[in-house]
Amino acid sequence: MRLEIVDGLKTLFYDGSDICNEDYEYEIYRMKNLDRDGISEEEWDEDSDTEFFVALRLSDECSTYFQERQSWEQVIVLDWVTVIPEKAFIDCYNIKKVIFANTVTEIKSCAFACCRSLVHFKQSIHLERIEDGAFIGCNLYSMFIPPSCRSIGSNDKYRGVFRCNTNLKILNVPQTTHIYNGCNIIEDTKLFKDFSFQENRPLIPDSFPDFHDEIHNWIKNINHEETCALHRACSSYHPLLEVIYAIIERKGLRAFNDKNIIGVTPPMYLKENPYAEITEAEVIRDYILTQLDEKK
Known part of the structure; x- marks a missing residue:
C-alpha cells in the first residue's frame, strides 16, 4: 500500500x-x-x-x-x-x-x-x-x-x-x-x-x-408508477439519453423538474450517479432542438 x-x-x-x-x-x-x-x-x-x-x-x-x-x-x-x-x-x-x-x-x-x-x-x-x-x-x-x-x-x-x-x-x-x-x-x-x-x-x-x-x-420500485418513469430512467445504473428523451417526448420537458415521492428530481439522480455520462443540459438541448425541427 x-x-x-x-x-x-x-x-x-x-x-x-x-x-x-x-x-x-x-x-x-x-x-x-x-x-x-x-x-x-x-x-x-x-x-x-x-x-x-x-x-x-x-x-x-x-x-x-x-x-x-x-x-x-x-x-x-x-x-x-x-x-x-x-x-x-x-x-x-x-x-x-x-x-x-x-x-x-x-x-x-x-x-x-x-x-x-x-x-x-x-x-x-x-x-x-x-x-x-x-x-x-x-x-x-x-x-x-x-x-x-x-x-x-x-x-x-x-x-x-x-x-x-x-x-x-x-x-x-x-x-x-x-x-x-x-x-x-x-x-x-x-x-x-x-x-x-x-x-x-x-x-x-x-x-x-x-x-x-x-x-x-x-x-x-421507488419509481414504479408511470408518473415516475423519468425518475426511474435517471436512477438506472447507466442512464441512456434515448430512454430519457423518449419519456420527455411523451410527458413534456416539465416532467424533468417534477419531484418523485421522496422529493428527488431527475437532475438530482443524474448528478449523484457516478455512472451517468449524460447531463441535464444535454437532455434539454436535444429536446428543444427536436421541437424546433418539428416546427419547421
Missing part, C-alpha cells in the same frame, strides 16, 4: 492487504465496554472528539495505528483486489471518498462502518455482494447498486448495510438483487423517514411478516 496526495486528499492506494490490528481491536473493545474510567456518555457521543479520548488511552503502538488511519481522506482500491475484508476501514472518521477497481466482487461485514465523513462512493461494476453493516454510520447521500450485485445485507437485523446514513436519499437497487431485512438496511436514513407508505405503520415492523417484503418491493 502507498500514500499520496490526490486531488488535495491524503489517499491510500489499497492493495487488498489485511490492515486490521487485533491488539487495537481488543483495546478499543476493552475501552468501550470495560474500562472507561470516568469518560462520560457525552464524551463518547459520535459528534464529540471521541478520537481524542481513544488516542489518549490506547497503548503507544495502537495509538500510532489509530492516528495513521485517521489521516486517510480517500481510498483508491487497486485493480487486482477482489474482496474488501471485514472491518477493513472501520472507524476511519476522515475518509471522504472511496473509488473501487472493477475487480472488486465483495464488501465484507462492517468494511466501512462508522466512516462518518464518507460522502462519495464509486462501486465496482462487477460487485456481487455487500454484507451487513458495510456502510453503517457513514454520510452517504446516494448509492447506486450495479446489476451484477446478487445480495445486500444478511439476517442480522441490528447492522443494516446503510443504517444511520442520515442523509441517504437516493438508493437504486436492481430488480435481481436479493435484499435481507429491507427496513433495517435503510433504518435511520432520510429515505426511510420520508417514504410514502410508512405512515400508519407500527413502530416495530418485525412483528408484521409482510413488512420486509413490502419494503423490499418499495426499494426496488
Whole structure:
C-alpha cells in the first residue's frame, strides 16, 4: 500500500492487504465496554472528539495505528483486489471518498462502518455482494447498486448495510438483487423517514411478516408508477439519453423538474450517479432542438 496526495486528499492506494490490528481491536473493545474510567456518555457521543479520548488511552503502538488511519481522506482500491475484508476501514472518521477497481466482487461485514465523513462512493461494476453493516454510520447521500450485485445485507437485523446514513436519499437497487431485512438496511436514513407508505405503520415492523417484503418491493420500485418513469430512467445504473428523451417526448420537458415521492428530481439522480455520462443540459438541448425541427 502507498500514500499520496490526490486531488488535495491524503489517499491510500489499497492493495487488498489485511490492515486490521487485533491488539487495537481488543483495546478499543476493552475501552468501550470495560474500562472507561470516568469518560462520560457525552464524551463518547459520535459528534464529540471521541478520537481524542481513544488516542489518549490506547497503548503507544495502537495509538500510532489509530492516528495513521485517521489521516486517510480517500481510498483508491487497486485493480487486482477482489474482496474488501471485514472491518477493513472501520472507524476511519476522515475518509471522504472511496473509488473501487472493477475487480472488486465483495464488501465484507462492517468494511466501512462508522466512516462518518464518507460522502462519495464509486462501486465496482462487477460487485456481487455487500454484507451487513458495510456502510453503517457513514454520510452517504446516494448509492447506486450495479446489476451484477446478487445480495445486500444478511439476517442480522441490528447492522443494516446503510443504517444511520442520515442523509441517504437516493438508493437504486436492481430488480435481481436479493435484499435481507429491507427496513433495517435503510433504518435511520432520510429515505426511510420520508417514504410514502410508512405512515400508519407500527413502530416495530418485525412483528408484521409482510413488512420486509413490502419494503423490499418499495426499494426496488421507488419509481414504479408511470408518473415516475423519468425518475426511474435517471436512477438506472447507466442512464441512456434515448430512454430519457423518449419519456420527455411523451410527458413534456416539465416532467424533468417534477419531484418523485421522496422529493428527488431527475437532475438530482443524474448528478449523484457516478455512472451517468449524460447531463441535464444535454437532455434539454436535444429536446428543444427536436421541437424546433418539428416546427419547421
